[in-house]
Amino acid sequence: MAKPKVAFYWCASCGGCEEAVVDLAEDILKVVEKVDIVFWPVAMDFKRRDVEGLGDGELAAVFINGAIRTSEQEEMAKLLRRKSRLVVAFGSCAYLGGIPGLANLSSKDAVFETVYKKVPTVVNPEGVVPRTETDVDGFKLKLPDFYDGVRTLAQVIEVDYFLPGCAPPPDLIMEAINKILTGELPEKGSVLAPEKSLCDTCPRRDSKPDKIKISDISRIAYKKIDTDKCFLAEGIICLGPATRSGCGERCINANMPCRGCFGPTREVLDQGGKFLSGLMSIVDTQDEEEIKRIADSVIDPVGLFYMYSLPYSLRMKFLK
Amino acid sequence: MKRIGVFVCHCGINIAGTVDIKRVVEAVKNFPGVVYVEDYKYMCSDPGQNLIREKIKSEKLDGVVIAACSPTLHEKTFRNTVSQAGINPYNCEIANIREQCSWVHTNMEEATEKAIRIVKSIVAKTLLDESLVPIKSPVVKRALVVGGGIAGIQAALNIANSGYEVVLVEKEPSIGGRMAQFSETFPTLDCAQCILTPKMVDVASNENIKLLTYSEVVDVSGSVGNFKVKIKKKAKSVDYEKCTGCGICVEKCPVKVPNEFDRGMSERKAIYTQFPQAVPNKPVIDRENCTYFQKGKCRLCERVCPFGAIDFEQEDEVIEEEVGAIVLATGYELYDVSNMGEYGGGELEDVIDGLTFERLLSSSGPTSGEVRRPSDGKVPKTVVFVKCVGSRDPEHHFPYCSKVCCMYTTKHAMLYKHRVPDGKAYIFYMDVRTAGKGYEEFYQRAQEEDGVIYLRGKVSKIYKSDGKLIVDGFDTLTGRKVQVEADMVVLAMAIRPSSGAEKLFNLLKVSTDANGFLTEAHPKLRPVESLTAGIFLVGCAQGPKDIPDSVSQANAAASMISVMFSQDYLIHEPIITGVNEDLCSGCGICVAVCPYDARKINREKGTVEVNEILCEACGACAAACPSGAAQQKNLTDRQIISMIKAILEE
Ligand SMILES: Cc1cc2nc3c(=O)[nH]c(=O)nc-3n(C[C@H](O)[C@H](O)[C@H](O)COP(=O)(O)OP(=O)(O)OC[C@H]3O[C@@H](n4cnc5c(N)ncnc54)[C@H](O)[C@@H]3O)c2cc1C
Ligand code: SF4
Ligand code: SF4
Numbered sequence: 023m024a025k026p027k028v029a030f031y032w033c034a035s036c037g038g039c040e041e042a043v044v045d046l047a048e049d050i051l052k053v054v055e056k057v058d059i060v061f062w063p064v065a066m067d068f069k070r071r072d073v074e075g076l077g078d079g080e081l082a083a084v085f086i087n088g089a090i091r092t093s094e095q096e097e098m099a100k101l102l103r104r105k106s107r108l109v110v111a112f113g114s115c116a117y118l119g120g121i122p123g124l125a126n127l128s129s130k131d132a133v134f135e136t137v138y139k140k141v142p143t144v145v146n147p148e149g150v151v152p153r154t155e156t157d158v159d160g161f162k163l164k165l166p167d168f169y170d171g172v173r174t175l176a177q178v179i180e181v182d183y184f185l186p187g188c189a190p191p192p193d194l195i196m197e198a199i200n201k202i203l204t205g206e207l208p209e210k211g212s213v214l215a216p217e218k219s220l221c222d223t224c225p226r227r228d229s230k231p232d233k234i235k236i237s238d239i240s241r242i243a244y245k246k247i248d249t250d251k252c253f254l255a256e257g258i259i260c261l262g263p264a265t266r267s268g269c270g271e272r273c274i275n276a277n278m279p280c281r282g283c284f285g286p287t288r289e290v291l292d293q294g295g296k297f298l299s300g301l302m303s304i305v306d307t308q309d310e311e312e313i314k315r316i317a318d319s320v321i322d323p324v325g326l327f328y329m330y331s332l333p334y335s336l337r338m339k340f341l342k
Numbered sequence: 343m344k345r346i347g348v349f350v351c352h353c354g355i356n357i358a359g360t361v362d363i364k365r366v367v368e369a370v371k372n373f374p375g376v377v378y379v380e381d382y383k384y385m386c387s388d389p390g391q392n393l394i395r396e397k398i399k400s401e402k403l404d405g406v407v408i409a410a411c412s413p414t415l416h417e418k419t420f421r422n423t424v425s426q427a428g429i430n431p432y433n434c435e436i437a438n439i440r441e442q443c444s445w446v447h448t449n450m451e452e453a454t455e456k457a458i459r460i461v462k463s464i465v466a467k468t469l470l471d472e473s474l475v476p477i478k479s480p481v482v483k484r485a486l487v488v489g490g491g492i493a494g495i496q497a498a499l500n501i502a503n504s505g506y507e508v509v510l511v512e513k514e515p516s517i518g519g520r521m522a523q524f525s526e527t528f529p530t531l532d533c534a535q536c537i538l539t540p541k542m543v544d545v546a547s548n549e550n551i552k553l554l555t556y557s558e559v560v561d562v563s564g565s566v567g568n569f570k571v572k573i574k575k576k577a578k579s580v581d582y583e584k585c586t587g588c589g590i591c592v593e594k595c596p597v598k599v600p601n602e603f604d605r606g607m608s609e610r611k612a613i614y615t616q617f618p619q620a621v622p623n624k625p626v627i628d629r630e631n632c633t634y635f636q637k638g639k640c641r642l643c644e645r646v647c648p649f650g651a652i653d654f655e656q657e658d659e660v661i662e663e664e665v666g667a668i669v670l671a672t673g674y675e676l677y678d679v680s681n682m683g684e685y686g687g688g689e690l691e692d693v694i695d696g697l698t699f700e701r702l703l704s705s706s707g708p709t710s711g712e713v714r715r716p717s718d719g720k721v722p723k724t725v726v727f728v729k730c731v732g733s734r735d736p737e738h739h740f741p742y743c744s745k746v747c748c749m750y751t752t753k754h755a756m757l758y759k760h761r762v763p764d765g766k767a768y769i770f771y772m773d774v775r776t777a778g779k780g781y782e783e784f785y786q787r788a789q790e791e792d793g794v795i796y797l798r799g800k801v802s803k804i805y806k807s808d809g810k811l812i813v814d815g816f817d818t819l820t821g822r823k824v825q826v827e828a829d830m831v832v833l834a835m836a837i838r839p840s841s842g843a844e845k846l847f848n849l850l851k852v853s854t855d856a857n858g859f860l861t862e863a864h865p866k867l868r869p870v871e872s873l874t875a876g877i878f879l880v881g882c883a884q885g886p887k888d889i890p891d892s893v894s895q896a897n898a899a900a901s902m903i904s905v906m907f908s909q910d911y912l913i914h915e916p917i918i919t920g921v922n923e924d925l926c927s928g929c930g931i932c933v934a935v936c937p938y939d940a941r942k943i944n945r946e947k948g949t950v951e952v953n954e955i956l957c958e959a960c961g962a963c964a965a966a967c968p969s970g971a972a973q974q975k976n977l978t979d980r981q982i983i984s985m986i987k988a989i990l991e992e
Pocket of ligand 2 (some may be wrong): 935
């Protein structure tokens, strides 16, 4: 029997997710044993026409990482969707929008203005910015359109499963691949990670006081705390309570509070908003001025609470 | 999918006058889950309810939406109706198309459109409703009353007389509280002891009351219906089984110390009963002042006691009691005169507070009821009474009104005039507040019959000059400075919560206001309940008040407790905020947020635990829970979102 065919593709991402696949190390050989990788631009020389040449639904699965920012990414996502029986949004950017999604705080024009004109290392006296069509010596050169916002993969095509993480950890990747190979998949639309939030597996959980109350918010760079103390209880913002577990607590073990790359749990629509609601609930004062002072002391709240999930947030869903 | 029936009520023309019922019925037929729709003139009437019951059976409905008036009116009615037809009542919901629609709109077109959307959203909610069963928990039919003043005594007697056991804990050797120190009471001037003592004796002889004097609550756990309370019984050093209260020991004891009950104006012994009518009328040894306990020698009382009741070996004992309800009646004390620098700061012997004056008036007091001033025992010929001392002074002291001072000062001046007819009584006042039955008449009588002189204004300074007390004041009615040379001054000091009460309140986790008085669950509608279920507040612990008000509160709390105890189980609405253990990570965010202390982290399980009886479904935790594990029953996020979608959908 022929081996099932799979593909990997990347959209708006940093490449870390591709790296994560390579990081499977010898395990990758077990994967290759069982499947045929027919498309993986970052690692092997395939062309778009190779995908176009496949029959509809011929691929068993495609793993797409990265958010959708350009027309090309959207086209490729749609093409792969047609060719594949399963689509897995691989990593936080495909699932939630990820860090590239924070660009939704600025318009397309503002992004171009900064990237092509204002950045100190750029020399662009004519003020050229990318255009979708340019005439050069009588030829038309085309570039993909750079959309006005960043979208998650599921906002562009139907996605069957979501594998969170920046990047997804090897054990969850292997587990997902095995599930696909054995067909023991959960309900469509599921996130392939544990249901509970990070506190469940956090190595610092036992240090939590019975009641968490905070009267000041600080940052890990400004405050020295014991490395076995719950960050939140010490007034350092940690998105762990609002973030799915399964990451292997890599940040926590490096003495960094959780930034939320695994996204919200099943019952939460808006990770940042929900966390903010929880955070302000444990602020230990009834005094409005004091509440305001504490709230105002959070530096870059959107960047902090929505570091990975701005395009996935309720607000962005409505703006769409 | 559920089979939902929608019943649209006309409410006469209340709804039908503004909402096109026919159109609503037609539109509702197409909503997902709806299998049957009918309208009727008055759904809440008997025929209306019968119709609902019939259709539930014939159409095999398992969810019902009544489009009618506000759920506060008839939600109960209709939930009963559907349960009679075999549906779990929590699968019946009300779409309010009257108060929130027909009554507030005039345009029929728009009102009809809105009514349709309201019904649609409630159908969407009902589709996701769970069947719920009221929460039942057993009740320990015993009450704890803390504080044996008039309020605590009254509450204890009432509960006991309803047939339930009461544990009454008083920190002093005797019950009675402040009232036991009074001579007469306003506005009737009946003798305080004469009306109080019979009640105190009733407490002692009531079989349902376990009286623990010289005792304090040291720990509380559990919740309404089942509190576990630890009480420390301080060592009395007297075996009450053997003691008959003969008093020989007191007579022979060589140690004399200032008597607190007489506000230091007389002396008591190291072994003492607080006052002649004390209940129990048996002594305790004040170990801090007893020669034997301090120096290891004496034991005179042991030698003279004919019954061998003295027991120097007795130790403090901690006992545990189980109770279903708790009444807090810890009363008050007076703000200390030393806080009033401008009035001598407590250094002027003849500037005294109201309770001290009560003792001077009392026939069992240090002067046997003759008004003699503390410094030299002379009868004062001019007495100045100053009201609102420390009260109504947010800048320096307390913002609130102590409520009883207007009346007791009037009483004091009047009683003084009765004792010293040729004396002069002046009262400095900011206002005279006489809201109470017979109070205004009492005040008029003081002026007219007893010639008490009222001066409107503040006293700026009290000092001593040539053996006289000089009271400098300002009469705001005449706009002139006044100065009165007085022999004695009585300050109506602010009423403060009892010292030590704060510790007890923290132990019980009941909240207090900015001034330290207990906070009621609702200032108007739940005046004797605390926010913590099963804990009640009576008397001055809740705020300054007089005896009639204290007694009314005690009666109210007692009857609420009797109602509670008349049932074998506490029944609690099942609409609470639970926890989905598959989602809860034990992050603990919700725990501190709950005002009712209903949530706790179970560290072994790694999830939070909810005490369903304590949850009042305020939803604070649901808003706070960062993982969506805390969700209000039948008001889950999913339900709310599907309702919003249903409303917004074109
Ligand atoms: C000078 C003066 C005159 C007054 N005259 C009148 C009057 O004529 N008519 C009138 O209607 N009202 C009068 N009042 C008001 C009256 O005193 C109160 O309304 C009444 O005493 C309130 O009763 P209570 O039981 O709430 O408090 P209290 O009488 O203060 O009793 C509280 C009891 O609780 C005990 N206690 C406190 N803390 C604890 C604890 N932690 N554990 C155990 N026990 C504890 C105390 O020892 C005390 O026995 C007067 C008040 C003052 C100051
Ligand atoms: S709903 Fe309110 S009362 Fe109930 S557990 Fe949550 S916070 Fe406590
Ligand atoms: S806030 Fe939510 S997740 Fe955290 S302990 Fe409470 S119920 Fe559990």
